[in-house]
Amino acid sequence: MKKARVAYGGAIHEAIDWDGRLKLDDGRIIEEGKAQWLTPIEPRTVFALGLNYADHAAELAFTPPSEPLVFLKGPNTFIGHQAFTRRPADVTYMHYECELAVIIGETAKNVNKEEAYNYVKGYSIANDYAIRDYLENYYRPNLRVKNRDTCTPMGPWIVDAEDIPDPMNLTVKTYVNGKLVQEGTTADMIFDIPALISYLSSFMTLSENDVILTGTPKGSVDTIVGDVVVTEIEGVGRLVNTIIGDEAFSISNQM
């Protein structure tokens, strides 16, 4: 089952895919375009992985890490499907990162790899934008690069874990204005999903709606104002996002 959270008719609803339309939790069936997509769950603690794909680490001239490189993201950065991400005017390099989002379903502490999947309730897609211009070498990656407002689209759906039998073998793709710019497979992760859940839960308690963004494969290119960026993961969906500039962002803010 694929579930979304949408705003419709002045209220927030859960919705399921209904042959290209949406069926709301009160039974109404609506056109997708009429709904405002929210993140499919309200994320609690969000972990993101740096350099977790062997090819991406090589692209950035890094030797693969020996321990997962984990950083945290705050709620301010998340937006839903079909939304707008702001690119500040002074920026020269802003790139997407298509990532498989693993959504935790229940409290997990000291979980071993063999049992790790029992704690996953579903999967989604996140586009973990980075603005390289703001990179500084303290507490990397710094929040000004990775935790900006509007810079982490997530969705459209949470897909039930049981519907993704092998999350470690999914094709990951990004299109900019319809052109394929990033392609990889979750099979190339350095630390796979069970390893990440086991690692994190070895020193902290994970809870429902904690999210692990599992990193991105190689293929980062600059995106500019007006670009439509589609991040797609096999079986999980297609997350659409559009880059807007300061001016358009401010005007839409006032509306």
Add this chain to the structure above:
Amino acid sequence: MTKAKIKAVGSNELQTVEVNIKTNTIFMNDNAIHASDLQLFNPINGTVFGTLLNYKGELELLGGAVHEKPYQSPPIAPVLYIKPANTFNHFGAEILMPTGMDKLKIGAALGLVIGKRASEIDEATAMDYIAGYTIVNDVSVPHESIFRPAVQHNARDGFCSMGPWIIDYHEVEDPDDLTIRVFINEKLQQENSTSNLIRPISRLLADVTEFMTLSPGDVLLVGVPEHAPLAYVEDTIRIEIEGIGSLENIVVAEMDIGRRNVI
């Protein structure tokens, strides 16, 4: 008498009370109750953001290293991190010493509790966005490098104690001039003042909200002073901030807790 908000165990709501900061007592139903005689829960439920390298002495300690690898240059924007929800802890509670470790770093921080949505605010009006102040014990496993520290150093369960209360913003005349003291087993181990911040509070709020919206209930720690003291198993830690109160916690071995659970 100072106006504050507390969250007593068993209640989901913040409660407005009068407190005496000097004696750490709360006035309820005409009685003065010491904070340790009341089960106080952490009064914070938003996101907690920490600021690093915001004390002049802390940056000075890094010295010339800021120009060298891996840092390459002194920090430009505020250096921030997140204390996730699993780290939230409260007045009087135990802080667990992880198995296999013997000391913890005690980060004594003034916490700004946000009162209204703050996005791209300017210095002149920044203080209007603060609902109140709290004391934060930002605990971490001692680590040298701040280039890319592992999240396991500061995101362990219970590593962010907050409280005992939120002091209303109007009770604090100048939050940029508050003495902070850390006592371990009642011995003074650290003393500093928010007058030593590189970015004073209004500037910090302006620079953070330039790229990141703070929401009501979120907490921004203004920084952790240099020479953070270390704490060991069975130590009692008390962080005292002038005009805000005292936050107390005790360090307990993780193993002992496990054993207690078995019994």
